[in-house]
Amino acid sequence: xxxxxxxxxxxxxxxxxxxxxxxxxxxxxxxxxxxxxxxxxxxxxxxxxxxxxxxxxxxxxxxxxxxxxxxxxxxxxxxxxxxxxxxxxxxxxxxxxxxxxxxxxxxxxxxxxxxxxxxxxxxxxxxxxxxxxxxxxxxxxxxxxxxxxxxxxxxxxxxxxxxxxxxxxxxxxxxxxxxxxxxxxxxxxxxxxxxxxxxxxxxxxxxxxxxxxxxxxxxxxxxxxxxxxxxxxxxxxxxxxxxxxxxxxxxxxxxxxxxxxxxxxxxxxxxxxxxxxxxxxxxxxxxxxxxxxxxxxxxxxxxxxxxxxxxxxxxxxxxxxxxxxxxxxxxxxxxxxxxxxxxxxxxxxxxxxxxxxxxxxxxxxxxxxxxxxxxxxxxxxxxxxxxxxxxxxxxxxxxxxxxxxxxxxxxxxxxxxxxxxxxxxxxxxxxxxxxxxxxxxxxxxxxxxxxxxx
Ligand SMILES: [Zn+2]
Numbered sequence: 455x456x457x458x459x460x461x462x463x464x465x466x467x468x469x470x471x472x473x474x475x476x477x478x479x480x481x482x483x484x485x486x487x488x489x490x491x492x493x494x495x496x497x498x499x500x501x502x503x504x505x506x507x508x509x510x511x512x513x514x515x516x517x518x519x520x521x522x523x524x525x526x527x528x529x530x531x532x533x534x535x536x537x538x539x540x541x542x543x544x545x546x547x548x549x550x551x552x553x554x555x556x557x558x559x560x561x562x563x564x565x566x567x568x569x570x571x572x573x574x575x576x577x578x579x580x581x582x583x584x585x586x587x588x589x590x591x592x593x594x595x596x597x598x599x600x601x602x603x604x605x606x607x608x609x610x611x612x613x614x615x616x617x618x619x620x621x622x623x624x625x626x627x628x629x630x631x632x633x634x635x636x637x638x639x640x641x642x643x644x645x646x647x648x649x650x651x652x653x654x655x656x657x658x659x660x661x662x663x664x665x666x667x668x669x670x671x672x673x674x675x676x677x678x679x680x681x682x683x684x685x686x687x688x689x690x691x692x693x694x695x696x697x698x699x700x701x702x703x704x705x706x707x708x709x710x711x712x713x714x715x716x717x718x719x720x721x722x723x724x725x726x727x728x729x730x731x732x733x734x735x736x737x738x739x740x741x742x743x744x745x746x747x748x749x750x751x752x753x754x755x756x757x758x759x760x761x762x763x764x765x766x767x768x769x770x771x772x773x774x775x776x777x778x779x780x781x782x783x784x785x786x787x788x789x790x791x792x793x794x795x796x797x798x799x800x801x802x803x804x805x806x807x808x809x810x811x812x813x814x815x816x817x818x819x820x821x822x823x824x825x826x827x828x829x830x831x832x833x834x835x836x837x838x839x840x841x842x843x844x845x846x847x848x849x850x851x852x853x854x855x856x857x858x859x860x861x862x863x864x865x866x867x868x869x870x871x872x873x874x875x876x877x878x879x880x881x882x883x884x885x886x887x888x889x890x891x892x893x894x895x896x897x898x899x900x901x902x903x904x905x906x907x908x
Contacts (some may be wrong), residue, residue, distance in 0.1 A: 726754065743889070814843045
């Protein structure tokens with residue numbers, strides 16, 4: 455054991471004594487997180503306030519409620535005004551098709567930003583599209599018809615975020631591309647890694663489209679069923695009815711909660727997630743978990759008297775889902791105020807068991823962060839990758855900023871993501887708390903050993 459410690463100490467450049475002390479300190483962080491479960495209690499409070507679609511009262515109320523929480527913990531807080539789009543879903547969507555005289559109801563929900571169908575609904579034949587190459591070869595097949603994108607997430611990916619990334623195009627530009635071929639509507643397969651009856655919504659764009667057409671997500675279960683039935687009857691007619699509207703944009707807020715550093719207050723470590731969510735669930739994993747991870751991590755350090763030399767900022771970013779408005783405002787304001795961010799951390803990949811981190815930083819810093827792995831491995835945190843860090847903090851990107859994203863286990867994330875299933879019951883308190891403790895341990899180690907770019 456001694457030999458191992460000496461070897462590890464040699465690798466990390468720490469003395470054996472320091473190594474032993476740090477191991478105990480980090481253990482205390484994880485123990486406190488698992489024992490108190492404060493982050494989970496806050497997540498209960500947050501999800502109890504409902505879904506937090508950007509522009510909704512619920513989203514703004516959530517920011518204000520957590521400003522009060524942060525105030526009560528002794529943070530210095532501010533709300534930063536953010537102008538956000540205000541899209542509302544309207545009454546529940548309806549869809550069905552008829553086959554051999556029988557009507558089959560299917561679960562659909564409008565994609566975020568979609569226009570409405572005519573009030574009486576839209577009925578048309580359906581053309582299934584299984585690749586964009588196929589779409590490219592189409593001439594008039596989509597004219598007056600509904601484009602049904604049916605491209606499953608590839609189950610071969612170990613990290614499901616890559617499967618999501620390679621399938622998301624059908625949702626994001628599906629309507630835009632189908633409208634160019636004369637389609638009158640879009641039904642896009644939900645981006646879910648399992649077969650389930652829940653539609654998964656998400657953002658889409660009409661940018662550059664001559665013709666806007668309504669677009670909805672269909673559950674994977676019903677996408678499979680529709681695909682089968684289309685083979686039996688390619689002429690079957692599909693009915694969809696939805697009435698979302700784009701209202702005037704509104705003012706909402708980022709929450710910025712700060713604790714001044716004791717020795718290097720001018721250097722700022724920022725950690726955050728996005729407070730807005732989709733409206734179908736309560737955004738428990740996406741990204742209530744990330745916001746609570748961030749607040750919880752700083753709370754843990756404060757409780758255990760481990761606050762860093764540098765200033766800590768927790769930011770709840772408003773409106774990641776509809777265009778990163780909050781992150782852009784935060785970056786702009788920071789620039790104007792001359793805020794010197796040295797480390798930016800983000801949690802926006804769910805509240806499942808943390809498996810690792812992903813880093814964006816100069817090579818020399820990445821080498822040093824990799825050496826911290828020994829401290830976190832006992833807690834299952836061992837995958838140190840360089841595959842981005844986070845959408846919100848990416849707005850702060852600069853050559854000397856160390857960016858880190860938490861990487862929880864991803865296998866179940868896309869079963870709930872953007873659907874009615876993204877609720878507190880899907881979050882395990884221990885798994886969530888391990889994420890908070892991991893972020894707290896990282897802040898502690900990075901600050902203590904000055905693992906920042908100079
Ligand atoms: Zn998110």
